[in-house]
Amino acid sequence: MKSFSIDCELEYDVLQQTLFLFNIAVPPAPGQRVRCETIALEPAAQFDEFCDATGANRLLRVNVEPGHFSIRYLAAVDLDAPAIDPSADRTPLAVLPPDVIPYVLASRYCEAEALFALACDAFGSIAPGYAQVEAVCRWIRDNIAYRVGTSSPVTTARDVLANRAGICRDFAHLAIALCRALNIPARFVTGYTRYEDPPQDFHAVFEAYLGGRWQLFDPTELAPIDSIVRIGTGRDAADVAFATLFGTARLRRLSPLVEPSDNTAQLVRLQTPTSGVLLAA
Structure with missing residues (x-):
């Protein structure tokens, strides 16, 4: 603790x-x-x-x-400390709890259907589940630059992909959209955490529903996930x-x-x- x-x-x-x-x-x-x-x-x-x-x-x-x-x-x-299960599989859509289903659908900032082709090409060969989500996070870190001032409050996941740059909010939106395109429910999480650079601000991460429960991920790796105090949970930043x-x-x-x-x-x-x-x- x-x-x-x-x-x-x-x-x-x-x-x-x-x-x-x-x-x-x-x-x-x-x-x-x-x-x-x-x-x-x-x-x-x-x-x-x-x-x-x-x-x-x-x-x-x-x-x-x-x-x-x-x-x-x-x-x-x-x-x-959050429970982490790297062996967790993707939960079949047919048995998702009703309250989880909204998080597999596209939302205002997470246009999952527009990223379907990329998700299939980049991650379709990986076993569905935790390994896929980890691969999504690595791909974002490798292909999207963390750069303050490159996005706005109306920037969507598709915009981030086009700009190849963003901040924590944008990294989370892109990860959520890609996970949903892979039929993995994902949701946006805001929190308090401490990091040296960039300047102190609210942090944004996401959760994926794997193995019958929510697991936390930070595609920016700006802070350890066991040091993020949750504030808000929703479909995306609009919530x-x-x-x-x-x-x-x-x-x-x-x-x-x-x-x-x-x-x-x-x-x-x-x-x-x-x-x-x-x-x-």
């Missing part, structure tokens, strides 16, 4: 009254436990919390008046944006920080005057 301290702060310039839906709180999930947590808004405002239809994502809803606004989430989390807003606001600063802790139920403040990514002066 590993323990982590999380200190996530987002700052906005709100130009008109705006309703925010935040997906930054750590949800209860197999293998992770929230020991304690707190949410602070500046200026103070009422908010409500609820889970989405899948029950996998915790959403915070707040209505904000014009001006400077920030939300800060602190948590102490215990994380078990798990860290912030969705209805109104007009500009993100000024993004600072999702995480550090290993000493296994105590204590909140640790990690923010400093220079931490995070300053997006607007």
Whole structure:
């Protein structure tokens, strides 16, 4: 078991009254436990919390008046090592659980049908299952450059393939699309993790349904999978944006920080005057 301290702060310039839906709180999930947590808004405002239809994502809803606004989430989390089964086979479509079936279908950012030919050519000769998914991850690392600034919030898996470059979100989308093209259910996962380069940000990885359960993969290899604290789970990034807003606001600063802790139920403040990514002066 590993323990982590999380200190996530987002700052906005709100130009008109705006309703925010935040997906930054750590949800209860197999293998992770929230020991304690707190949410602070500046200026103070009422908010409500609820889970989405899948029950996998915790959403915070707040209505904000014009001006400077920030939300800060602190948590102490215990994380078990994820179970890895390299011998896991692909589960036949005919016996997939009903709640898994949506993750074998194409979605907004993962056009599985458009990548079918590539998936068959590159991975069709590999035994269906864990080995295929690992081969997908290796192929992406070998053929797609990790390069900040080469994609946008509307970049799809097919765009990443054409551009041959992207960031963690793009790597995950491409891996998901290729897995689905191979009839392997796959889903998008966002999380907190720590890495030195690129600058600290939310991380995106994916899970594949193999041998009757979900297994976690990181095609970027930016962080060990046993050090990723899950935030959101969905078909692709459209389901798990860290912030969705209805109104007009500009993100000024993004600072999702995480550090290993000493296994105590204590909140640790990690923010400093220079931490995070300053997006607007």
